[in-house]
Amino acid sequence: MPRIPYETVDVFTDQPFGGNPLAVFTDARGLSDTQMQALAAEMNYSETTFVLPPEDPAHDARVRIFHRTAEMPFAGHPNVGTAFVLARHGRNRDGVLRFEQKAGLVEIAVRRDAAGAVTGAEIAAPQPLSLGLELPADAIAACVGLAAGDVVTTAHAPVQASVGVTFVLAQVEPEALARATPDLATYRKLAGLHPTLAGRLSLFLYTRSGSAVRARMFAPLAGTWEDPATGSASAALGALLLSLDGGDEARLTVTQGVEMGRPSLLHVTSRRAEDGVRSRVAGNCVPMLRGEALL
Structure with missing residues (x-):
């Protein structure tokens, strides 16, 4: 054997x-x-x-x-x-x-x-930042039991982003992060409405205070109700924020998994390169x- x-x-x-x-x-x-x-x-x-x-x-x-x-x-x-x-x-x-x-x-x-x-x-990360579909704030909020006003769209709408694997990144109000709870039926409905999601709807919610980020990630359609640490999503977020904020380099510290009792700390460095914005993640x-x- x-x-x-x-x-x-x-x-x-x-x-x-x-x-x-x-x-x-x-x-x-x-x-x-x-x-x-x-x-x-x-x-x-x-x-x-x-x-x-x-x-x-x-x-x-x-x-x-x-x-x-x-x-x-x-x-x-x-x-x-x-x-x-x-x-x-x-x-x-x-x-x-x-x-x-x-x-x-x-x-x-x-x-x-x-x-x-x-x-x-x-x-x-093996690829530079690429962006895809933007999704309505109210639809994303409904997926995790929040109100549309809990989703912050000042910097960007909820958007598909990838540096090798795709996530939907959405900023939320700080007090809303702990209240987020996936609704499987709503996830399935939203995925069905958007064929470009290809059945993959991994939602990375975050709050930000300067270079400090608090995050949660839910992918119930893939069997992961909540993930305690998501390096590829954190890397994509770093690249997205650098592309929006400007500059040549940015560093983030991402705290995740707190609500699950599995606190995690990720260190993200994003830089502009000839082929786009690239990220590294360490821990x-x-x-x-x-x-x-x-x-």
Whole structure:
């Protein structure tokens, strides 16, 4: 009976039982797509990763990311957590890892403490900022049980944004953030009205005070009622805000997961580049569990 090793880590935290949990299958050779998807559903985390040999030997791994119901082209906390695990196994090259993914090549810098122990990672999102559909404030508010006036549209309307995977970003009033609660029927209705959403409606709500951001992310159509830390959405938000605010570089600290009892801290750096606005996102990790899948 094949034994497939895995490890779990809490990502974007320095405390056990904080941040966003991730399962990493460190040697997924021989697993079929169906088995990977079934294992991701079995683990029941926001995402699970599967590490495979790279197609290009200049890179370090091919990493596939699955949430409970489908594969993702890119995601933030899975890359940070997978890099953390592999670096602890000595699988980085001079402090850098390069992961092949559906959205493109993801470059990751390993973070260490003064004693040299691996503490986390910083990833570069694989694509520059791209924007898509704008959605009505009242429709977005209804998805999470808020009033239309709770959605702030001074800087931007609720809008699809991506640096590798698409989210709908919406600013809300500070006191409204804690009141947000997904309404599954309303999510389904809104997704059905807009075919360009392709059935994906991952809603990233945020409040902002200068460079400090508080956020929550809901993706019930994908099986994630709420996500405690969403690196790819935070990276997209950083890029969007830089594009709106002007300047060449911006830094954000994003606090997420508080309402879930899993506080998370993400550090986002966004810069203007020749091909658009690009973002990096960094955070710490905590190792939690090790085991084997018996298939």
